[in-house]
Amino acid sequence: MKVYVINGPNINLLGTREPEIYGYETLDDISKKCIEIGKKKGIDVQFMQSNFEGELVGWIQDAIKNKIDAIVINAAAYTHTSIAIHDAFKSFSGYKIELHISNPHLRESFRHVTYVAPAADAVVAGLGTDGYSHVIDLLLDLPIKVN
Amino acid sequence: MKNKLLILNGPGLSDLSVYDEFYGQISLKLIEEKCLGVCNELDIEMDFRQTDDENELFSYLLKDSEGFDAVIINPVGYSHALTAEFARYRLAIKTMTLQKKPVTEVHIANIFKQGSDITKPLQVPEGEMGFVSGLGVYSYVLAINAIHKKLNKAT
Numbered sequence: 001m002k003v004y005v006i007n008g009p010n011i012n013l014l015g016t017r018e019p020e021i022y023g024y025e026t027l028d029d030i031s032k033k034c035i036e037i038g039k040k041k042g043i044d045v046q047f048m049q050s051n052f053e054g055e056l057v058g059w060i061q062d063a064i065k066n067k068i069d070a071i072v073i074n075a076a077a078y079t080h081t082s083i084a085i086h087d088a089f090k091s092f093s094g095y096k097i098e099l100h101i102s103n104p105h106l107r108e109s110f111r112h113v114t115y116v117a118p119a120a121d122a123v124v125a126g127l128g129t130d131g132y133s134h135v136i137d138l139l140l141d142l143p144i145k146v147n
Numbered sequence: 148m149k150n151k152l153l154i155l156n157g158p159g160l161s162d163l164s165v166y167d168e169f170y171g172q173i174s175l176k177l178i179e180e181k182c183l184g185v186c187n188e189l190d191i192e193m194d195f196r197q198t199d200d201e202n203e204l205f206s207y208l209l210k211d212s213e214g215f216d217a218v219i220i221n222p223v224g225y226s227h228a229l230t231a232e233f234a235r236y237r238l239a240i241k242t243m244t245l246q247k248k249p250v251t252e253v254h255i256a257n258i259f260k261q262g263s264d265i266t267k268p269l270q271v272p273e274g275e276m277g278f279v280s281g282l283g284v285y286s287y288v289l290a291i292n293a294i295h296k297k298l299n300k301a302t
Binding site for chain 1: 171251257258259260275276277278279280281282283285286288289292293296297
């Protein structure tokens with residue numbers, strides 16, 4: 001199984017940006033942990049991060065082209081604004097999980113709208129940076145069609 | 148001492164046949180068995196309940212939850228309940244989160260998908276709450292794994 005874990009704007013600041021909300025783990029810590037879990041389970045996990053909306057759209061399109069089996073996306077602030085990500089996500093026919101470190105629905109009202117979730121199969125939020133590894137840990141149990 | 152986990156299922160969850168199309172044949176019994184298996188593996192004591200009575204659900208949440216280290220709740224459409232009901236509900240969740248007890252909201256289906264009649268998650272004003280929606284029975288499993296990790300980190 002091949003999985004892209006796509007991360008949006010400011011996720012590169014993890015560990016230093018408002019750690020009381022996002023925790024002290026860096027994106028590098030998280031990706032190492034997930035890749036490690038993936039190795040044990042035979043899942044090819046690829047992490048990516050960009051602050052640019054178009055680059056995130058490009059990676060979703062790459063996932064279609066490269067026949068990736070699942071996408072885990074933390075579109076961060078673009079979650080609440082990006083119809084382009086919504087459209088790209090819809091075109092990807094593999095398994096789709098929207099992930100957030102905090103729970104956007106417990107925060108400012110401008111974070112309550114999500115354009116990503118209606119195009120996703122599942123949403124995981126509010127479990128801290130551990131949310132990523134919990135998701136990777138369960139992937140083989142989910143009804144994911146492997147290309 | 149074993150961690151104690153309360154899993155609450157709200158009104159309507161006694162019949163899960165509406166989910167068959169996406170999640171295969173699932174039943175509350177099957178979810179309970181799956182949760183019990185995971186809890187046994189992680190050495191967690193589980194209490195799994197379902198009620199169609201909103202008052203009873205509220206009482207479980209506000210009173211009974213005192214004896215537990217963590218709560219998982221599938222509120223179904225409770226987030227669309229009347230304002231007065233919802234305020235009581237938020238109070239109960241807030242009480243737990245302020246005690247630093249992990250609370251996670253779970254849903255079998257993705258509640259944001261078009262056509263779903265539950266359109267918004269619970270909103271509590273303070274504290275933190277996990278949210279897992281759309282993984283079928285594995286929404287519960289992921290929530291249990293996350294709670295286990297969190298409780299073991301804290302001690």
